[in-house]
Amino acid sequence: MLKMKHLSKVYRTHLIETHALRDFSIHVREGEFVAVTGPSGSGKTTFLNIAGLLEEFSGGEFWVDGVDVRGMNDDQRSRLRNEKIGFIFQGFNLIPDLNLFDNVDVPLRYRGFSAADRKRRIEENLGRVGLASRMKHYPAELSGGQQQRVAIARALAGSPRLLLADEPTGNLDSLMARGVLELLEEINRQGTTIIMVTHDPELAARAHRNVHVIDGQVTDFDAEPQLRVPSGNATAAVA
Numbered sequence: 308m309l310k311m312k313h314l315s316k317v318y319r320t321h322l323i324e325t326h327a328l329r330d331f332s333i334h335v336r337e338g339e340f341v342a343v344t345g346p347s348g349s350g351k352t353t354f355l356n357i358a359g360l361l362e363e364f365s366g367g368e369f370w371v372d373g374v375d376v377r378g379m380n381d382d383q384r385s386r387l388r389n390e391k392i393g394f395i396f397q398g399f400n401l402i403p404d405l406n407l408f409d410n411v412d413v414p415l416r417y418r419g420f421s422a423a424d425r426k427r428r429i430e431e432n433l434g435r436v437g438l439a440s441r442m443k444h445y446p447a448e449l450s451g452g453q454q455q456r457v458a459i460a461r462a463l464a465g466s467p468r469l470l471l472a473d474e475p476t477g478n479l480d481s482l483m484a485r486g487v488l489e490l491l492e493e494i495n496r497q498g499t500t501i502i503m504v505t506h507d508p509e510l511a512a513r514a515h516r517n518v519h520v521i522d523g524q525v526t527d528f529d530a531e532p533q534l535r536v537p538s539g540n541a542t543a544a545v546a
């Protein structure tokens with residue numbers, strides 16, 4: 308679903324160069340739920356933004372769902388992003404002046420779906436996150452956990468294969484955080500691949516696999532997909 312090989316990202320200003328990612332390699336298979344952990348400034352958000360085709364990278368190789376991203380122009384990248392990838396952010400990023408229905412509609416308007424198809428997708432996904440009855444409400448009328456659920460519905464409405472989450476529970480108390488995590492687990496069980504950046508070890512422990520980043524590099528040996536072997540605790544690398 309997502310593969311990076313020896314990827315690098317350098318931010319240059321007139322005074323300094325920051326090597327945010329260096330020799331960064333990762334392989335996430337379809338259906339996985341991967342947590343990305345690491346200290347502040349280690350490059351997690353940079354990785355997620357590149358994975359989501361929001362930022363360019365400086366070197367290396369990168370595929371999304373088997374498609375080579377190198378050499379794509381902005382239009383091609385936008386199309387790939389709109390078709391395959393959904394995002395959730397720590398701050399929810401809902402539009403305060405729009406009700407929930409219209410918030411979920413925002414990304415769908417770029418996709419050329421018919422009005423009837425958009426309506427169906429909005430209702431289905433707000434239902435999926437338990438907010439079907441609140442469609443005419445505004446974000447300020449909801450709790451933080453509910454707002455994040457709307458953001459999840461918005462991310463899912465275009466049927467992405469890959470969901471990228473940057474600290475999705477960072478602004479929530481522990482009860483709401485657990486609810487959002489359970490919803491993400493359910494979405495993953497239904498087939499969406501999830502990559503989640505988190506500082507929270509408890510959340511990371513619930514993912515199938517952790518990828519630890521230090522100084523812009525993956526530092527552990529969990530970077531390749533693992534299949535759980537049914538008869539025991541051992542794991543085996545996917546061939």
Ligand SMILES: Nc1ncnc2c1ncn2[C@@H]1O[C@H](COP(=O)(O)OP(=O)(O)OP(=O)(O)O)[C@@H](O)[C@H]1O
Pocket residue numbers: 318319325326327345346347348349350351352353354
């Ligand atoms: N737009 C930018 N311009 C210059 N440097 C940047 C830019 N964005 C990130 N960086 C630098 O790249 C490095 C990695 O930043 P990044 O935000 O990816 O880390 P992070 O692991 O997500 O941190 P945190 O956990 O604090 O959010 C840091 O040194 C940061 O200062």
